[in-house]
Amino acid sequence: MEKNIEISLLFDFYGQLLKEGQQKCVTLYYNDDLSLSEISDQLGITRQGVLDSIKRAEKRLYAFEEKLGLLERFQKTERGLYKIESLAQSLNDRYDKTTVQQIIETAKSLHE
Amino acid sequence: MEKNIEISLLFDFYGQLLKEGQQKCVTLYYNDDLSLSEISDQLGITRQGVLDSIKRAEKRLYAFEEKLGLLERFQKTERGLYKIESLAQSLNDRYDKTTVQQIIETAKSLHE
Numbered sequence: 517m518e519k520n521i522e523i524s525l526l527f528d529f530y531g532q533l534l535k536e537g538q539q540k541c542v543t544l545y546y547n548d549d550l551s552l553s554e555i556s557d558q559l560g561i562t563r564q565g566v567l568d569s570i571k572r573a574e575k576r577l578y579a580f581e582e583k584l585g586l587l588e589r590f591q592k593t594e595r596g597l598y599k600i601e602s603l604a605q606s607l608n609d610r611y612d613k614t615t616v617q618q619i620i621e622t623a624k625s626l627h628e
Numbered sequence: 629m630e631k632n633i634e635i636s637l638l639f640d641f642y643g644q645l646l647k648e649g650q651q652k653c654v655t656l657y658y659n660d661d662l663s664l665s666e667i668s669d670q671l672g673i674t675r676q677g678v679l680d681s682i683k684r685a686e687k688r689l690y691a692f693e694e695k696l697g698l699l700e701r702f703q704k705t706e707r708g709l710y711k712i713e714s715l716a717q718s719l720n721d722r723y724d725k726t727t728v729q730q731i732i733e734t735a736k737s738l739h740e
Contacts, residue, residue, distance in 0.1 A: 529696065529698065530696065532695040532696055533692075533695060533696070580645075583644040583645060584641065584642065584644055584645070586641065586698055589702075590701075590702075593705055593738075594739050594740065597735045597738050597739040598735075598739060600712060600731065600735045601731075601732055601735040601736060601739075604728050604731040604732045604735065605732060607719070607728045608725065608728055608729075611723045613720065616716050616719045616720055617720075619712065619713075619716040619731065620713055620716045620717060623709045623710075623712045623713040623716065624713060626705075626709050627706045627709040627710060627713075628706065
C-alpha cells in the first residue's frame with residue numbers, strides 16, 4: 517500500500533470526525549510513518565485489522581471531501597496567498613501599478 | 629426563536645453532513661427565511677417537528693465546528709485577505725515599502 521500524501525491533508529481537515537481507533541491507525545501510519553506490522557504490535561490488533569481500519573478511514577476522509585470540498589477550497593486560497601506574496605515581493609524590487617492591481621484582484625477573488 | 633447568522637455560515641460549511649430532512653428545514657428557515665409554520669405546511673410535518681429538526685441540526689453544526697474549527701480558520705483567512713486588499717489599495721495612492729512588507733507578512737501568516 518502506497519502512502520498517500522493527500523490522506524494526511526484530508527486527515528488534518530476531517531480527522532476529528534473519524535472513530536478514535538481509525539484516528540490512531542491513520543496517525544501512526546501517515547504521520548509517524550510506522551509500518552502496518554509496527555502498528556499492529558503497538559495497538560495489539562492484527563495487521564489485517566490495522567489495514568481494514570486505515571482503508572475505512574481513507575474512504576470516509578474522501579467522502580467528507582466529496583461532500584464538503586473544504587480541502588480544495590483551502591488549497592485554492594493557499595495558492596492565491598503564495599501568488600500575492602510573490603507579487604508583493606516583486607514590488608520590493610520595482611514599483612508597478614499593474615502588480616498592485618493584481619494583488620487586489622487576487623485578494624478579492626479569494627474572499628466572499 | 630431568533631435566527632442566528634452563524635448557523636447560515638456553519639451550514640455553508642457542514643450542511644452536507646446533516647440528514648436530508650434537517651438540511652431541508654435549515655435551508656427553508658435560514659436561507660429562504662420562512663417561518664416554522666410555513667415550513668410545517670410546506671413539508672407536511674408538525675411545527676414542533678420542524679423546530680426539533682432545526683434544533684438538532686444546529687447542535688450538530690456547532691459540534692462539527694467544535695471538532696474541526698474550519699469556519700474559524702476560514703474567517704481568519706478572510707480577515708487577512710481584506711487586510712491585504714486594503715493595504716494594496718493604499719499603495720495605489722502612495723508607494724511605501726512598509727506597506728509592501730505588511731502585505732508579505734500577512735500573506736505569509738495565512739498560508740502553511
